[in-house]
Amino acid sequence: RPSLSLPPGPPGRLPVLGHLLQFPRSYEWLAYQHWSSKLGESQVYLDIIVGEHIVVLNSFRAAKDLLEGRSALYSDRPKLFALRDILGMDWLQGLMPFGKMFHEVRKAANKYLSSTSIKDYQQLQLCETQKCLKKILKQPEEYVQHFRESAGGAILGAAYGIQLHAGDRYIHTVSVANAGLSFGLSAQAFIYDVFPIVKWLPDWLPGLGFRKEAQRFIGAIAELPDLPLQETKTAMENDTAHHSIAASMLGNKTLDQNVIRTVTGTMYLAGTETTVATLTNFILAMVKYPEAQCKAQAEIDTVIGMGRLPDFKDEPSLPYINALVKEVMRWRIVTPLATPHCLIADDVYNGFHLPKDSIVIGNTFAIMHDELLFPNPDLFIPERYLDPAIKLPDVVFGFGSRICPGRYFSKSLIWITIVSILSTFTISKALDEEGNELEVSDKDFTSGVVSFPVPFQCRILPRSKSTEIVLENIESDHD
Numbered sequence: 176r177p178s179l180s181l182p183p184g185p186p187g188r189l190p191v192l193g194h195l196l197q198f199p200r201s202y203e204w205l206a207y208q209h210w211s212s213k214l215g216e217s218q219v220y221l222d223i224i225v226g227e228h229i230v231v232l233n234s235f236r237a238a239k240d241l242l243e244g245r246s247a248l249y250s251d252r253p254k255l256f257a258l259r260d261i262l263g264m265d266w267l268q269g270l271m272p273f274g275k276m277f278h279e280v281r282k283a284a285n286k287y288l289s290s291t292s293i294k295d296y297q298q299l300q301l302c303e304t305q306k307c308l309k310k311i312l313k314q315p316e317e318y319v320q321h322f323r324e325s326a327g328g329a330i331l332g333a334a335y336g337i338q339l340h341a342g343d344r345y346i347h348t349v350s351v352a353n354a355g356l357s358f359g360l361s362a363q364a365f366i367y368d369v370f371p372i373v374k375w376l377p378d379w380l381p382g383l384g385f386r387k388e389a390q391r392f393i394g395a396i397a398e399l400p401d402l403p404l405q406e407t408k409t410a411m412e413n414d415t416a417h418h419s420i421a422a423s424m425l426g427n428k429t430l431d432q433n434v435i436r437t438v439t440g441t442m443y444l445a446g447t448e449t450t451v452a453t454l455t456n457f458i459l460a461m462v463k464y465p466e467a468q469c470k471a472q473a474e475i476d477t478v479i480g481m482g483r484l485p486d487f488k489d490e491p492s493l494p495y496i497n498a499l500v501k502e503v504m505r506w507r508i509v510t511p512l513a514t515p516h517c518l519i520a521d522d523v524y525n526g527f528h529l530p531k532d533s534i535v536i537g538n539t540f541a542i543m544h545d546e547l548l549f550p551n552p553d554l555f556i557p558e559r560y561l562d563p564a565i566k567l568p569d570v571v572f573g574f575g576s577r578i579c580p581g582r583y584f585s586k587s588l589i590w591i592t593i594v595s596i597l598s599t600f601t602i603s604k605a606l607d608e609e610g611n612e613l614e615v616s617d618k619d620f621t622s623g624v625v626s627f628p629v630p631f632q633c634r635i636l637p638r639s640k641s642t643e644i645v646l647e648n649i650e651s652d653h654d
């Protein structure tokens with residue numbers, strides 16, 4: 176095996192520093208995609224200082240063969256000292272090493288978030304969505320905040336049976352903790368894994384301000400898995416608890432408390448911002464592609480009509496909407512690098528040696544923007560999902576044993592939000608003071624674990640007087 180070469184990497188590797196100077200500080204997925212096409216190889220290899228190996232898989236074939244086909248070898252997570260030990264995120268399921276505790280957690284998450292179990296929470300998703308419609312009617316320019324409250328409400332409701340109210344501390348906590356997650360995965364944090372000696376050096380040394388800056392996030396990260404869980408426990412003691420995943424798990428005496436804390440806390444952290452970013456991308460797509468919006472609304476008008484709001488039972492009759500939702504998730508994938516995996520033992524693939532302990536990244540952006548699979552990948556074309564005979568790859572939710580266990584919950588929430596908005600509102604470009612349409616860019620995105628479009632303006636107006644009446648009528652139901 177040592178005689179086999181490593182996969183190719185970008186030029187300019189230095190003897191001791193390796194590819195440290197080439198290591199992208201932001202928008203890594205674009206750099207990896209670029210190198211892969213330049214090198215003519217789907218796997219790109221980087222080594223950063225001796226001993227830190229990174230292998231990026233940029234094609235569906237390689238990701239499927241390794242992260243799924245050899246899942247038992249490729250499902251560990253990297254050390255990520257800064258995140259686990261400094262920021263205190265060791266309780267997060269997504270960071271857990273591939274061991275006994277992980278298997279217990281994963282089994283429980285798969286059970287309580289299965290396609291069947293999540294049906295218990297679809298009524299809650301519907302209520303949160305309809306509350307969101309009402310808020311959009313009143314304050315359309317605040318749509319991102321409304322999405323944050325409805326996604327947070329649906330997730331906190333399902334995870335803990337907690338009813339979220341506007342301005343609640345929980346919404347702030349999850350935003351700060353998510354910012355902490357991105358900070359803990361930044362190049363500044365990576366230094367602790369690359370140079371373990373840094374752990375023992377004083378913080379005042381230049382470039383070592385990480386611990387100090389981390390203080391901003393530590394409180395939110397610490398309270399996130401415990402505060403809402405305690406609220407459920409208290410409600411159970413007082414006999415006032417609603418049906419929820421936490422309540423069901425607490426009722427199962429065979430489950431370890433740490434498993435319950437991890438499953439529910441991770442749902443809350445992993446589910447909120449990803450959902451908000453996806454729904455924001457949907458609004459952007461509708462501003463940029465009015466013809467897709469017209470087709471979707473024509474389908475809703477034929478199948479559902481204007482007299483009522485959509486429901487989950489409409490899903491099988493709405494093929495264009497279903498294709499549009501898939502295209503929203505592909506077009507501007509919100510987790511462009513999924514979450515890094517880690518290789519448990521030396522391996523060989525396509526004639527290359529892949530070293531043990533390599534960080535293995537599935538470049539979900541590059542895969543879902545592969546021109547051969549998705550022609551004109553930067554364009555929003557729901558029709559590519561309309562032919563049931565063509566099975567397109569789907570890696571939006573990651574890979575193998577670490578695939579997102581929240582995908583059924585998430586798809587259901589995103590679907591009902593998108594179809595409900597399309598049935599009641601028309602989304603278009605904002606106007607300036609003279610009434611001219613303001614152009615919006617669909618090329619500007621934030622970097623980080625979850626990628627958002629940069630804030631943009633738009634107009635969201637009720638489709639007709641009769642839809643306004645439908646919205647007014649639902650007003651009292653969900654307050």
Ligand code: HEM
Nearest residue numbers: 268269441442445446449513514572573574577579581585
């Ligand atoms: C648009 C919404 C979402 C997207 C795009 C998304 C995407 C992902 C991705 C790419 C991963 C990493 C997979 C890998 O390592 O290969 C992941 C992990 C995870 N997600 Fe999601 N997710 C979303 C929503 C949710 C929701 C709503 C929940 C919970 C209800 C959730 C719970 C989790 C958990 C627990 C993990 C860690 C899995 C593990 O390491 O075993 N996610 N998600």
